[in-house]
Amino acid sequence: MKVLVVGNGGREHTLAWKLLQSPKVEQVTCIPGNGGTAAMEQCQNLPLNAEDFEGIGRFALVNGIGLVVVGPEAPLAAGIADYLKHQHLTVFGPTRLGAQIEASKAWAKALMQEANIPTARAAVFTELDAAQAYVQAQGAPIVVKADGLAAGKGVTVASTVAEAQAAIAAIFEGQFGKAGHRVVIEECLVGQEVSVLALTDGITIRPLLPAQDHKRIGEGDTGSNTGGMGAYAPAPIATPALMERVQTEILEPTIAALQQRNIDYRGVLYAGLMITPDGSPKVIEFNCRFGDPETQVVLPLLETPLDSLLLACAQKRLADLPPITWKQGAAACVVMAAEGYPAKFRKGDRITGIDDAEAQGAVVFHAGTQIKQNSLVTDGGRVLGVTAVGDTFDDAITQAYAAVDCIQFEGAYYRRDIGHRARAIESTSS
Numbered sequence: 093m094k095v096l097v098v099g100n101g102g103r104e105h106t107l108a109w110k111l112l113q114s115p116k117v118e119q120v121t122c123i124p125g126n127g128g129t130a131a132m133e134q135c136q137n138l139p140l141n142a143e144d145f146e147g148i149g150r151f152a153l154v155n156g157i158g159l160v161v162v163g164p165e166a167p168l169a170a171g172i173a174d175y176l177k178h179q180h181l182t183v184f185g186p187t188r189l190g191a192q193i194e195a196s197k198a199w200a201k202a203l204m205q206e207a208n209i210p211t212a213r214a215a216v217f218t219e220l221d222a223a224q225a226y227v228q229a230q231g232a233p234i235v236v237k238a239d240g241l242a243a244g245k246g247v248t249v250a251s252t253v254a255e256a257q258a259a260i261a262a263i264f265e266g267q268f269g270k271a272g273h274r275v276v277i278e279e280c281l282v283g284q285e286v287s288v289l290a291l292t293d294g295i296t297i298r299p300l301l302p303a304q305d306h307k308r309i310g311e312g313d314t315g316s317n318t319g320g321m322g323a324y325a326p327a328p329i330a331t332p333a334l335m336e337r338v339q340t341e342i343l344e345p346t347i348a349a350l351q352q353r354n355i356d357y358r359g360v361l362y363a364g365l366m367i368t369p370d371g372s373p374k375v376i377e378f379n380c381r382f383g384d385p386e387t388q389v390v391l392p393l394l395e396t397p398l399d400s401l402l403l404a405c406a407q408k409r410l411a412d413l414p415p416i417t418w419k420q421g422a423a424a425c426v427v428m429a430a431e432g433y434p435a436k437f438r439k440g441d442r443i444t445g446i447d448d449a450e451a452q453g454a455v456v457f458h459a460g461t462q463i464k465q466n467s468l469v470t471d472g473g474r475v476l477g478v479t480a481v482g483d484t485f486d487d488a489i490t491q492a493y494a495a496v497d498c499i500q501f502e503g504a505y506y507r508r509d510i511g512h513r514a515r516a517i518e519s520t521s522s
Contacts, residue, residue, distance in 0.1 A: 093399065094119045096152050098142050098172065099163030100126045102427075102459030102477040103384035106391050107161055107398070108135055109457070114397040121155070123148055127468045128458025142167045145175040152181050159184060159403055162359075165241055165381050169195035173359075183358075184402040186380050190350065190357040194380040197276045198239050204375060207349035209342055211375040212278040212366075220264045223275050227256045233280040237377075238263045240271030244307075244319040245434060249280060281366040281374055284513070286330050287323075287386045288363045290343050291401055293410040294356045297343045301393055301418060302330035303386040304513065309434060311509045318434045319474060322510030324424045324485060325389040328517045329367055338363065338373050346378070358405050362386075388457050388477040389423035424488040425479040426496050426510050430460070431503025433473035441502040443468045443475070454480045454495030470501055485514040 093116055097108050105128040108120045112134055122129040125137030140147045142164060152160055160176055162168055162185035171188035185191075192199045198216040205211075212235070217223035227234055227250075236259040238246035246268050250256035256277075263272035285307075290299040303325040309315040330338075342363055350357045362379035391398065395417040404410045430437040446456050446468070457479060460472015478495045482488035489511040496506060 093158035096157045096160045097122045102457045103387045104163040105457045106387045110391040110398045114399045126458045127461035127463045149179045184406045185359040186357045191380040193378045207345045214278040223260045224257045235278040237276040238268040238272045239274035242268040242271045283366045283368040286365045293405045293408045296410040301326040320385045321427045323385045323389045324511045385425045388425040422485045422488045423481045424492045425477045428476040428506045437473045441470045443501040445499040448498035449495035452495040
């Protein structure tokens with residue numbers, strides 16, 4: 093089978109890498125791909141835009157693509173799955189209606205409330221004065237969210253009323269463009285966050301291993317929110333008992349609620365959860381695609397061929413597959429970012445040392461790179477995801493950082509405390 097992966101980030105490099113491990117996958121094409129996918133055997137990049145549905149569809153039809161896997165949320169929200177299915181192509185990824193679960197936080201919140209899915213109390217506003225008056229009445233801490241897609245940066249966890257009101261003003265003044273036409277204001281949940289990526293064919297839903305992301309730019313979980321500075325899996329806090337609750341209280345009711353709206357949801361349902369101090373899972377937000385960098389730690393532990401899972405979801409036969417199997421051990425990913433990220437960042441700096449890093453046993457997934465004049469250079473805020481698998485969290489984290497030490501580019505920044513919670517839990521239980 094030939095597979096087409098839409099996107100150019102670390103998530104898409106990981107998907108292509110994992111798909112090519114299957115004996116049934118002969119070729120992967122990435123649109124547009126990055127410097128990492130360009131260098132893989134049996135993988136090619138095609139310089140089309142991820143929003144060029146017509147061009148993507150034409151290429152897939154002419155080249156006999158058996159499965160299209162859509163990585164990013166923006167083309168899903170714009171209806172790429174609808175367009176390609178209309179061309180009689182097999183697509184892994186929800187339709188435009190289904191993608192609203194990420195594309196509109198207000199829509200997702202209404203769905204959760206209707207289905208009695210545990211989540212934070214919230215209110216939705218379209219006017220600045222009303223939103224700021226609400227915050228004044230509620231007090232802080234409080235969470236302010238742009239309603240639409242903001243590349244993981246549209247959320248402010250405000251510790252003061254003044255900070256919340258400034259965030260509301262910035263959203264309504266156009267900080268996130270069309271994503272800021274509405275504001276969702278939520279109570280501030282406390283606890284530990286866990287990412288549960290689940291595969292679904294619209295009827296059956298199966299969770300992958302739980303992961304934990306590090307969203308803040310600074311060590312000790314300080315500073316601005318980012319798309320994610322590192323991750324590890326499986327998250328120790330997500331015990332089998334907790335995962336059973338996630339399945340019955342969150343994942344299955346969400347699929348049922350989508351069915352009630354006549355939405356045929358085939359793809360990833362990614363539940364960003366807060367595990368509260370009493371051990372209960374609550375939904376912070378849903379995403380309609382694989383997480384980044386969670387994918388970089390979940391897929392290296394997957395033993396079941398990825399193509400068989402994605403194809404079963406696209407063809408509505410996930411229930412026919414045996415249980416998903418996993419490797420023993422743990423995986424850790426450290427994101428190396430460009431200087432200035434998540435604000436304005438550098439581009440075009442030469443990257444060296446990746447071969448040395450992979451000689452340490454790590455896998456280096458490219459997130460923001462491209463090849464220019466035969467050199468690998470930086471081309472995004474998050475540049476690389478350096479991933480390692482080990483028997484223990486300590487092994488995986490130590491190996492990932494040893495690999496990071498081999499890689500150089502001007503202004504490289506990374507957190508030095510990725511996996512600190514897992515290490516602490518592991519050391520107390522051993």
